[in-house]
Amino acid sequence: MIETQGLVCAFADGTALRFADVALPQGGTLLLRGPSGSGKSTWLALAGGLRAPSQGAMVVAGQAPSELKPAARDAWRAGSVGFLPQRLHLSEALSVQDNLMLVFFAAGRPANAPAVHQALSALGVAGLARRKPARLSGGELQRVALARALLLRPRVILADEPTASLDDTACDGVLALLQNQAREGRTSLVIATHDARVAQALPDAQVLSLDKDTR
Numbered sequence: 001m002i003e004t005q006g007l008v009c010a011f012a013d014g015t016a017l018r019f020a021d022v023a024l025p026q027g028g029t030l031l032l033r034g035p036s037g038s039g040k041s042t043w044l045a046l047a048g049g050l051r052a053p054s055q056g057a058m059v060v061a062g063q064a065p066s067e068l069k070p071a072a073r074d075a076w077r078a079g080s081v082g083f084l085p086q087r088l089h090l091s092e093a094l095s096v097q098d099n100l101m102l103v104f105f106a107a108g109r110p111a112n113a114p115a116v117h118q119a120l121s122a123l124g125v126a127g128l129a130r131r132k133p134a135r136l137s138g139g140e141l142q143r144v145a146l147a148r149a150l151l152l153r154p155r156v157i158l159a160d161e162p163t164a165s166l167d168d169t170a171c172d173g174v175l176a177l178l179q180n181q182a183r184e185g186r187t188s189l190v191i192a193t194h195d196a197r198v199a200q201a202l203p204d205a206q207v208l209s210l211d212k213d214t215r
């Protein structure tokens with residue numbers, strides 16, 4: 001479940017983004033649509049507790065992230081939110097397996113190698129566990145990043161332009177994976193995108209349209 005009311009994010013230079021209210025039930029899908037610079041990444045950062053709203057309220061998976069103290073907010077984020085960022089931020093120094101093991105450290109939980117294997121298997125990439133990210137294709141990297149996002153069974157997945165650099169077949173594949181995972185885990189799914197193919201593929205999704213009028 002995600003709810004926002006009167007959400008505003010103001011930056012130090014005086015720029016303020018004002019967002020329309022959202023009420024997304026648990027397990028629902030929300031598309032954040034709008035041109036470059038309209039505020040999609042900012043909305044995701046607010047939902048993940050990486051930024052605090054300057055006005056208004058936002059509740060994500062039963063929690064207002066901005067009300068938590070920093071350490072509690074980091075633990076909440078690690079346990080409740082799966083990020084699929086635009087740039088995947090996998091460590092080139094570590095194997096796929098060890099990249100995913102880092103998630104447990106970030107959440108303050110005991111390392112769980114079988115859970116890593118299971119997450120990679122679910123996305124068909126368990127055979128890549130010992131490889132370094134530099135030796136994976138773009139599609140393989142995206143599956144690994146999705147496995148990482150889903151490892152702790154988050155209540156919410158926040159995906160930033162997950163299809164931007166993909167051809168039509170790969171785009172369909174990523175959207176199917178995201179939808180399957182969301183359905184199976186009853187996970188809420190938020191996808192920031194300016195890719196028209198995403199809205200076509202997800203006709204039942206709620207849409208938050210952002211444009212320059214958010215200023």
Ligand SMILES: Nc1ncnc2c1ncn2[C@@H]1O[C@H](COP(=O)(O)OP(=O)(O)OP(=O)(O)O)[C@@H](O)[C@H]1O
Pocket residue numbers: 011012013015017034035036037038039040041042043
């Ligand atoms: N730290 C900042 N200081 C001032 N303004 C900022 C800051 N971060 C973002 N903005 C402003 O907020 C607007 C929205 O940025 P944001 O990155 O959320 O847009 P976006 O829709 O995700 O863009 P893109 O599709 O290019 O990633 C930007 O145009 C910028 O003017």
